[in-house]
Amino acid sequence: MITTVVKVNLPVNEALEIKKMRLEPKQKTGGKRISIVTGIHGDELEGQYVCYKLSDYIQKNIDFLRGTVDIYPALNPFGMDSITRGIPAFDLDMNRIFPGNSDGDMNEYLASQIIQDVAGSALVLDIHASNIFLTEVPQIRINELHEKMLLPYAREANVDFIWVHGASTVLESTFAHSLNVAGTPTLVVEMGVGMRITKEYGDQLFKGIIHLMHQMGIWDGEDPDVKKPEQSSDHKDVCFLNAPSSGIFLKDTVHGTFLKKNDRIGAILDPLSGTVRNEIKSPVDGWLFTIREYPVVNEGSLIGRILYD
């Protein structure tokens, strides 16, 4: 059943509605609830396919459902519709306004109503797609403050990598942090690249979600096999590669590649002079789990991330 989570009237002949699909067993059993959330950033589309596939699969196999599945495909419908990462008209990152405020402005109000609706789920997956600049292997990112609560779920989600990162005050206003501090376990999934859908990754995560549902007693159908993820338990395990100069970055390798020190990753080119400004080589032995997709770089732009071997 499709329902409206929150609705506000806009100035000119339109209402902004955030909707969800609720899937329940034919005979309500009072089982657990899992929530699949995506589209906080309007340029991240990887979660769209996951939402579609999950909804389609469960509806076709509804007899195996033992709990509730809530699917929120577009928390930022304006952004999705206008290819805008943030909230259009406000130039605001929606993932910096949680938990919101029911007495606040329109966006704070929307955020508060979303949190109110999702809170209490047994598990939430917040699916992101990096951004338009970077491609990521399917991974789950966990704030070290919530490692104990989230790690058992993350290990079963069929991702390639779990990154436990340091706490940051700025991240306290994210959707996931707001729910995690309130006791609703929320996993942040990053995979693929902005403005595109990587079907292979969507299929991988779909299996992970079905497996998690099975583990949690929400799903009684087929239980897919899942992979054992790489894991970084210390943020010092990750090496960041930043562009040493501005130019056009042309990659020679793909994300997910194991690199030896000095293996070439790509080059920064100067098309005007027809020269190579910098060759980009791996400074360490390790696994390239992020690589830059968008070719234009400024000095300092992130080019890749490597998990130390």
Added chain:
Amino acid sequence: MTEKTLLELKALYRDDFRVTGFSFGQGEKAACIVGSMRGNENQQMYCCSQLVRKLRELEEKGRIKPGKEILVIPCVNPYSMNIKKRFWSIDNTDINRMFPGYQEGETTQRIAGGLFEEIKDYTYGLQFASFYMPGRFVPHIRVMKTGFEDVELAKKFGFPYVILHTPRPFDTTTLNYNWQIWATKAFSIYTTTTEEIDRTSARWAVESVLGFLQRMGILEYGGSAGYVSKVASTEDMITVRNRTAGFFEGKVSAGEHVRKGQILAGIVDCCNGQIVDEIDSPTEGTLLFAHAEAKAYQNTAVYKIIPETEEW
């Protein structure tokens, strides 16, 4: 006056990215004044440009106190100013959410880090700041409550109001917050506008800054004493919101004193022109902020009122 390049990045097709500072006097790092950090902060840059003009004249007259140096940085982000984009040209990140910065990090982290290295040791740090919501302010000084704030010092600008602000998580990466953490006495100066230049409030702000520098023993200046500032915190302020979206017809302006129950604005249906909402004041007080855009979304903070009784 010494003009110096504080920070430089090489681009691919654009001219080099340069942050330029104007230094007056020589000696201890007494005061640093920062202007626009975002591409639409014309008023903030304009205020700094006027400060550069005035300080140059004062220096030529020998009015900068010996052993004191003042640095003015009118614009931290010329790339965004020149393409009329509020945030960073490629990735839309906000330099004022990157402090204290990281010189080995991403581009805007490097800019924040490089800048902070240049300005972190000044005794006084003043930033011409802007608000993310479209509207007009009563000029005021804003001080973040970090535990290191100095409210008595903030009063010495002679602005009508000093506003104390409790930082939210994302405020911890602003210049003002980090200046305070690094022991600089930091103040944000809000004039009336952001994109539009308001010469009256700019002149007022320049006079206030020069008066402050005079009171701190950094220069000789014969400006006016200004107001005896009232102190209010953001928690004290009453936010007035419209219940309905539509065209916004404001009837009062920032700085006006309003009575409880007074009609402040009307909301007009965008299609049929009917008044669909009237916004009245929940309290007596002074309007610190007034919405200034043609339309208003539902529940927009269209006014912020400092509750107070008129005393004359």
